[in-house]
Amino acid sequence: MRLLLFGAPGVGKGTQAKLLSAKFNIPHISTGDILRQAVKDETDLGKKAQEIMSRGDLVPDDIMMGIIKYRFSKSDCNAGFILDGFPRTTNQAVELDKLLNEMNINDIKLINIFADEEEIVKRLNSRRACKECGHIFTLAEIKNSKSCPDCKAKDSFYLREDDKEEVIRKRMEVFRKSTEPVLNYYKKQEKVISINGLGSVEEVNIELLKFLGK
Numbered sequence: 001m002r003l004l005l006f007g008a009p010g011v012g013k014g015t016q017a018k019l020l021s022a023k024f025n026i027p028h029i030s031t032g033d034i035l036r037q038a039v040k041d042e043t044d045l046g047k048k049a050q051e052i053m054s055r056g057d058l059v060p061d062d063i064m065m066g067i068i069k070y071r072f073s074k075s076d077c078n079a080g081f082i083l084d085g086f087p088r089t090t091n092q093a094v095e096l097d098k099l100l101n102e103m104n105i106n107d108i109k110l111i112n113i114f115a116d117e118e119e120i121v122k123r124l125n126s127r128r129a130c131k132e133c134g135h136i137f138t139l140a141e142i143k144n145s146k147s148c149p150d151c152k153a154k155d156s157f158y159l160r161e162d163d164k165e166e167v168i169r170k171r172m173e174v175f176r177k178s179t180e181p182v183l184n185y186y187k188k189q190e191k192v193i194s195i196n197g198l199g200s201v202e203e204v205n206i207e208l209l210k211f212l213g214k
């Protein structure tokens, strides 16, 4: 099973990726993670990427493709993979198609997890993080409690910058503008499975598995 995971910030994409990865025993490949790993391992591509990022520039597609290709070549990808956070542009989608063709892979699906913007804002805006242990809770989980259920720290809850309404809306807008063409690219190829990201983690997961025919 080879999946591309796609969705707006806050739809719970990462959580679903982890569940699918565990269920099908295929790696969850986050492009952010493999990029950091390449830099840490000081591979040729990692060194180039590091140099570019240190100038404050974005890592160009050809380097990113090289890093993805290297990751795909590892044996744990033989049975499949879940690629998370890529492609983000049509050009990247075209380049990814070329790579997959080279590898004789033609069974990819793009999972599009969507949700109503107002619901996402409401959901993220009602999360609180513990500044001591970093765990994230919903207001419903902590109710009126003043201490962290995990580390017992007192008065340690705060609203993270990323969970603030204006920040979420800005990220959603960027997402909408830049990713719509990517979605259309895969829709034309009839490779898109759209899943409503509202509901609990379990509900969304059940829905996903149904669409995957599992």
Ligand SMILES: [Zn+2]
Residues within 6 Å of the ligand: 130, 131, 132, 133, 134, 135, 148, 149, 150, 151, 152, 153, 156
């Ligand atoms: Zn805590």
